[in-house]
Amino acid sequence: MDLNSPSAWSILLTQWLLVQLLTGLTIAFSQPYSKVRPAVTVLVIALAYSFQTQVHQTLAETRARGPLAAMCWVNVLNAIDLLMSSRVSFDEQIAWMTKCGQSKTADSSYWRRLVWSIEMAFNYRRINTPWQIRAVPAFDRHDPGFVPDKVKFLRQCALRVCGSLFVVHFCTLDLRDAHLAGILSEISDSKKVLLPTWGEWTARRAILQMLFTISFGLLTRAAILGTYSLLAMFFVAVGAYEPVDWPPVFGNVSDMYSLTRVWGIAWHQILRKLVTSNADILLYDFLRLPHGIVARSLRLIMAFATSGLVHFFTDQGFGLSLNQSGALWFFCLQVPGIALENLVWWTCRGMINRMGFRWRRAIGYVWVSLFFLWVTPVWMNPIILRLYQDGQKVPFLMFGCLFS
Template identity: 25%
Template sequence: MAYPTLCHPLILFLVGNLINTATAAYTQRESPLRYVAFIICLTISWLALSNFHAYVQTTGWPGRMLAAAIFSVPLQLFDRLLFRKWAFGHDYLGPVEVPDAERKKQSRWEFGSEVAGSIRCTGSSKEVANVPYFSQQDPEYVPAWSTFLLRHSCLIVGLHYLNTFFIDLQLRANHSLLDDNYIPFLWRITNVSGEELATRIQISITYWMAQYCLLHLLFSLFAVISVSLKPGELKFWRPMFGQLKSSYTIRGFWGKFWHQNLQLNLKGPADFISSTILHLPQGTIIARYAKVFFAFFVSGVLHVVSDSGGAVPGAHSGALRFFCTQALGIMFEDSVQELHRILFGNRMNQGCKAVGFLWVVAFLSWSTPTWAYPIVRTMKRKDMMLDPSALHPLISSFL
């Protein structure tokens, strides 16, 4: 049984991450070894995902997150090392205020670990856009150590129970109305019953709330552990999510309110496709919206893989359709906003924002079922709970 255990997706993910780290640490920008490492990581990810369900059987978040993480290893290597060409001695991912003398003390392995673990690059010169501050009024504000730990400890408890509540609401919904035939809406709107409409809205809202609880709880858990061990790291644990008031447009929902953890992994490939493959002229409206579309396209592929880790086969996942629809929604609302500016100027009063919020809720309620329904139909309550027992399917092969 030793050989099959070595092929466990969790082991292969760790091996791929190790290769990613070593490649970042010991290769220069134009090194051909980076391409070799990319091919190796692609092969490892393919092997891990093709044998995933031989080792991991779950409908819950651990399987989905592991599958997404496995897919992200070559994606991250491509973005950081082949597209952006980050290299030791040329790029620095630490705080911007660190003097050059201190930066030079960083070891190669430390740099490689930072590249492999880079998500938002908070506090560095490479920080991604729209990372929320602790205080929107005072960007320099950093909470006290005790306040930070108390807040996130309370959040862990509260989010655990909220997640359970929203999962139960999804499981109690009328599952006969979650069939694929009920996913299309506009062309059959005259035949939509009140119960179906209520179920659609219920699933859409509770699905997003459960996603929020899951991601925020894991963020708070890691934040508490990190800051407890290294109090100096507190300033890098800025909030995961932005302010809900930014969500009066789809662009604002994704770009300012929702987490930005995937921004680097999505923008790099999107830029590569639009500029290097399609050779679209930079700065044009076509290039700008092509980047938006391909960023959501890559996100869709990532979430299809993620769904497969939660017992929803790729052919049945609606994630790709959902995320591509978000790009089209942004293009549509940009057109409407441009028309509004032409007719009424740049004025944006509270009434406009209220209409915007209703638009976002309506759009997500229309588009979410294509992604959420297959997941809700297959999920089991025990797999969706945010407690250690949900991790058992990941480690059962080692026990």
């Protein structure tokens, strides 16, 4: 199909937007247990399937197909939570705002209901609603109730955008770099990178892989932080929202001393509600499992497996197949990592509690660093090599050239 054809893009755009529009309108104009909701849920899933089929045919040769398909299924997960799990409704939102003393802003007009329906469809963390996730970072961790004024907020956003652009520039190598080919020859896109033989490793290879991993993490964080800050700056600047509606997207880096805290506090929580609520529906509503260690373990597995699938769809945008992508490996390996953490805590709790605060933190940071240095290459290396093949910049700390 011709990519320049208006009909090709109009069909895709209509299907993608309908997923969000149907979800938002249903939660805004129906009761929490209305029989309309299951029907809309089925319709949304059908639309997403149709969209994925169309996007693979229409955009088969473009990078957009992966991220578009990934976000479409993210929106399906979001719809299932809004419609069937959290049972979100506009009336409950108004009641909550009135209870919290926001009666002046608790506008229940038809127009406000329409605007709210669109906002909620994209409010993945449920900010300023009764369904807000617990792990939304505060503007000031020492003063959780603090909200910056508009000028200070815009200044902070501008600094974050500039900082993110600096990281993107600093942590990438251009194809014209004379050392790039030699550097890339040291990394492998094989799954064996998880269990390499001792003879395969040299000090140079280990250092280069470490630099790739660090730069990949910095770039990923910078891309998310920069995009979020740019959107926040725009919407607050034009007066559409207040700073309180755009809390930080990431927690504090100092909290990254365990895998549980990395994924539960420090990293962005955009997908948290979506993946956990859908796991809850399957495990507790359909399978009727009791709340115990088995259900919690299955919930953890499902959450990370779902995240892996979402990121696999994104990897398709780089031209990677299911066999080539390491997204599922990376996210599913978080489960045994967290299980090991819990086992160590359960068996060595007394000794850990007797340690000094700084020692506990230091050991935690070392553990988290080593774990991610081990698991990240299986996801990162195929992406980097594909970027190089396609003539794109690749993630790498600039001072890494010293090792070439």
